[in-house]
Structure formats: C-alpha cells, structure tokens
Amino acid sequence: MRPIFGHAVRRGRCGISGYSNKSTDPKSATLANPFYRNQGSVTASQRVLSNSGLASSRVGFRGVEDLGGGLAASFWLESSITNDSGQEGIQSFARRSTVSLSGSFGEIRLGRDINATFTNDFVFDPLGVNGVGVNLLYRAGTAMSKMGVPQSAGVSPVLTNAYARSSNMVSYFLPPNLGGFYGQVQYAFNEKTQTSPGVLTPAATDTRSGRFVGGRFGYDRGPLNVALALSRNTLLSDYLTGTTLRQDTVNLGAAYDLGVAKLFGEVSRIKNRTIVTGLAASTASDLDLSGLMFGVNVPVGPGVIRASYAKVRYDYHRPFNTTPDPKARQLALSYVHNLSKRTALYASVARIDNRNGAALSVGGPSFVSGALVPSRSTGYDFGLRHAF
Template sequence: MAALAVAGVASAQSSVTLFGVVDASISGYSNSSRDLNNGVTYNANGLPVAYNPFYRNQGSVKLSRRELAHSGYNTSRLGFRGTEDLGGGLAASFWLEAPIKNDDGSEGAATFSRRATVSLSGGFGEFRLGRDYTPTFWNNSVFDPFGTNGVGTNLIHTAGGLFGSPTRASNTVGYFLPPNLGGFYGQVQYGFHEQTKYDPGFATPDKADIARKGRYVGGRFGYANGPLDIALAYGSNITGDNYFAGTTDKVDIFNIGASYDFGPVKLLGELSQAKQKTDFDGYYLADRLSLTSTKLNGWLVGVTVPVGPGLIRASYSGVKYKTDDLNPFYDKPDPKANKLALGYVHNLSKRTALYATVARVSNKNGAALTVGGPSFIGNKVFTPKNSTGYDFGIRHAF
C-alpha cells in the first residue's frame, strides 16, 4: 500500500507521452541532363580556344525511379516526451525523438538523432540541453507550405543542406524566451565543438578538422500575433579547420520569414543568404588573396488555401550561387535553380490524412538540385537540367 501511494504521488507530478508519425507514399522521380556543348572549347577565362566541326551533340539522358517512400507529408518518427512539475512554477522535461523508415523498417528507435534534450523551464523561460533543431531551420520549415518534406520541399532548405546549413546541432545549450511576452518569441543556441585543446598550441597534431570543427552559434527572434507571424534568424556553423595553416571554414546563415493568414488564404515567404567562407589567421598576404567565398541566395513564396476538410498548398522557390573566384577577366555565369510545387492534403480525421504533391526543378548554369531520387548525370558532356517528382501518400499521427 505504501509503494502504491508513492507511485500515485509520482504519477500526479509527472507525465510521459509516447508519440509519433507514420507516413508512407508512392513517389516517383525523373532527373534529366542535356549535352549543351557545341564543339567549342573554352579556357579558364571563358575565351574560345578551339573548335571541333565534327562534334556530334549527344542529346539528353534521363534517370528515373519509382519507390515506396516515407515522410512525404510529415517526417516519420517515434518519440517519448515527459514533464515533471517541480513546484513553484518550475518544470523539468525530456524529449527523445527517433527517425523511422516505415517503408522497409531499416531504421527505428536505435538512435534519437531527430531530437534528444533535457530542459528546465519556468517564468524565466526554458534552458534546453542536447541535440536540437537549429534556429535557422525553423524559418525554412515554418514558412514553407510543405514543411521541408517530400518532393515539395523548398530549394532554400534543399540547397542549404548541401551548402552546409545544418537542420540540427549536437552538444547544444539553448535558451528560449517565456511565452508570455505579448507575441514576441526567441531563442539562442550554442553547440560545443568538443575538440581537444593543446597547450602549448604547437603540440596540436598536424591534421585537419581537429581544432574547431563542429561549433555552432545561432539565434532566432520573432513576433506572432493574430494572423501575422514574422521571424529572423542567424547561424554560424564551423565545417572545417586547419590549425597550422591558420584557416577555419564556416557557413554563416541569415534568413527572415513571414506569414499572414487572411482566412480564406494564407501567404508565406522567406528570404535567405548562406555564405561559405574561410577565415584566415596567417601572416602572408598572398595566402589571404588565394581564399575564395561562395554565397547562396534564396527566396520562397507560398500559399495555403483551406478547402472543406482539405488544404491546397503551393510554393515557388529559387536559389542562386555566387562565387568570388578573384578572376578579374572572366565572371562565370552564376548557377541557379527555380522550383514550383503544388499539393493537396485531405484530412480524414485530426490524425489521418491523404496527400498528393507534384514538383519540378529547373536548373541553369550548372546547378544540380533535384526533388529527390537519383542524382543527375553530370560530367564534361552532360549538364543537369530538370528534375520532376510526385508523392501520393497517407499520414497517420499518434
């Protein structure tokens, strides 16, 4: 009886929830490349140096695939979360969330790589420790009608991930503002690189990526009240380093997103810039001049329209790469891509929905972004061009 009484007190002060999403779709992808050569050979400055009158254009080549996929509408996952009331307005919480591949069962709750945090919250806000989403990711997701899932995912998120903009960061300490600030919200996050520091510094092994790689710093602040939601975010992610060369490779990300719900229609949009750069701590000016940087500028406009129990979704997004190659004689055309996505979600209940999405990416000047599926054939002959895809699926949340 005493044990039961203790258990009753414990259950009254805390709660644990099992939750998840199982999402499956029939998805198809088709990615085509074209031979854009005309027999002319160009040098590094973009000047023609040779012509082959016998060159025969090889046309185009297409790679396609159809599969039973997952996470076309919402990401499939399995999670556990819980909260304990500590009294005095304080609460301790945990969140463990694992990705699952329900199409073949090859991945399950063996790793909580989606989120693994423990936190303490109160009137001061919330302190959260562990692996968590980065602040810059939230604008990519919240202001995308497709929520960065399936073939409809906006190009800002797709290209940013390849560029080095992380969705999640490990080993982080985060702080979130309290929710009672009249619509204002925000967070800051620091991720430890957990690299070994040597004293004196010359004892550091002469290897790459062992001094600072892995550190993340970011923040997001916004305002949501009624139909309006607007937020800006910044993040800096160290992707590599070389201690003795005095270089640190990093990706800096800035984005701003907004949405406004008019009732019959909701408009969404985002602007983003990510910059790959190398910070140099050396002494020689020649080394400093040899460094290059690349920018990725992106934009997104989207709309959602409620129709009875369903929702129409549409978005148009684009990205453009800008490389500072320090060539004063020739500026190569900037790679760029645009994407159009259309979709419909039919809610059978609050937890179950049917959905359909189609999308197409148009690449120019050597960009090679896809809606998913196989990679482009890209070489000296073929240049990536168009990518199309579809998702038809069902999502159940519990």
C-alpha cells in the same frame, strides 16, 4: 512526489514517390571546334516506396515534471523511422534529444536540437519541408553545408546534416507571455581537443568543427507571424594548415492568415567561407547563395491545397569570370485530404529547373555527369499519413 506527465508519439507516413533527373549537354559546334557533336540528354529516374512524403516519419517520447513554484523539468527524445524498410528506428534519437528547465524566466534546453535558421525554413514553408516539394532554400543550404565536408560511412543522414541540427547545444528561449514576441539563442560546443602549445597538435587537427551559434526572434499575434534568424556554423577545420570552413546564414520569414488562405514568404542569404590564416591567406575562397520562397495554403473542405515557388542564385566570387552564376527555381504543388485529426491522404508534385551548373534535385538518383550538366528534376509523392 510531484506528478510526471509523459507520452509517446509515433508519426508514420508511407507512400509512392517517383523521381526524374535530366542532364543535358549545353555545348554546340563552334568556329574553334566545328566538328563537336552535341551529346543530347540523359534522364535518370526512380520509383520508390517512401517514408516521409508529407511529414517526417518518427517515434518520440516526451515527459514533464511539475517542480512547483512555476518550475517544470522535461525531456524530449525523438528518432527517425523508415516505414518502408524498417531498417531505421530507435537506434539513436538524432532528431532531438534534450532536457529542459522552464519557468517564468523562459526555458533552458540542453542537448541535440533544431538550428534556429532551419526553424524558419520549415515554419514558413507551406509544404512543411518534406517530400518532393521541400523548401528550395533548405535544399540549397543543406547541400552547401556538405561541400568539402567528408560524410562518415554508415552514419544517419540526420547526423551529417549540420545545416538542420546541432549536438551539444545549450539554448535559451524567452517566456511565452511577452505579448506575441518570442526568441531564442543557441550555442553548440564543438567538444574538440585543444593542444597548447599549438605546434604539438596531433595528426587529427580538427579543433573547431561542430561549433554553432544562432538566434531567432519574432512576433506571432493574430494572423501575423514573422521571424528573423541568424547562425554561424563551423563545418570543418584543420589547425595545422590554418583552414576553417564556416557557414553563415540569415533568413527572414513571414506568414499571414487571411482565413480563406494563408500566405508564406522567406528570403535567405547563406555564405560559405573557407578562411585560411598564415602565409596562404590569399587562397581563401567564398560561396554565397541568395534565395527567396513564397507560397500559399488554401483550405478546401476537409483538405488543403499547398503551393510554393522558390529560386536561388549562387555567387562564387571568381575574379575575371564571365560564366553566368548558377541558379535554380522550383515550383511545388500539393493537396492534403484529412480523413480525421490523425489521418490524411496526400499527393504532391514538384519541378526544379537548374541553370549554369546548379545541381539541385527533388530527390532520387544522381544526375548523370561527364559532358552533361544537370538540367531538370521532377517528382511526385502520394500516400498516407497517420499519427498516434
């Protein structure tokens, strides 16, 4: 019998987080409405014991079997855990559940895995896509992937975040010996029932959602790492009405290590398309988002200072519309103090400024709505990370 190598990994984070989300009334008295009384502002705040302020808490199992001749078979099972309440654990392996065959040809991977475009979001985020300082491009992409898509009650948020991960996926990864060049392609099956002829399609007419196509290609050698990623994600479909909600994403990320500091940057373009076929084709609607992020990690003794700035702008393609496009910007700052290779203390703060109807937040309670619109969101994290 050939040797099998495996291990279990648990990464726990727990800390205290605070959120403050402010909504304001942008209106004032006008000639048309001279008696309007501005409603002022309302702030919704919350303080919690959080479980993922520095990196996501998780438990995982991995194993590799040497098949000889340069071939290897492996598996990877990983589940989110909630240290603060203990209510979420190994009920499912929704973070990752894959089996692989690898060799000199590269790697073929099957199962639930990370989407190629989301990979750029966390690889090139100096704060690691966690806590109040999460990459604003990822926040916006996740929110757009849920627009118009029902979120099933009782289902883990990891399962309902189609922007980050896909199930039923087949992936191919290039071998690691290409002089710094790397790449992957992905295809996720929607596993929906198809009926022929189509007029006999039953009441449950979702025949396309869950299909994902993506790829990521880059170069990582010396101080430079740069990658371009693209994806097309079918979020929702209705065969009988002829509608499909599709999300197309393209992003470019880069990092450069100067030694005294590591620089990060990312630009992203996300398009939501509601495609309507047949007689109602003219009712199709679009939503575009463009954004950029740049940041830095600065080693300081046993720790590292992390900072980022990001901004996004929405475009609804509304004809004859004079309303300014919604936009948001985020500033985040963090410090991680390493007590050992496996244990660290961390503290982070972040602030998002929303304009013209944008509604992105660092977390916590929803913005108060009604006559008010989202204005500012601030938050903090501090706590302990331990991995074993």
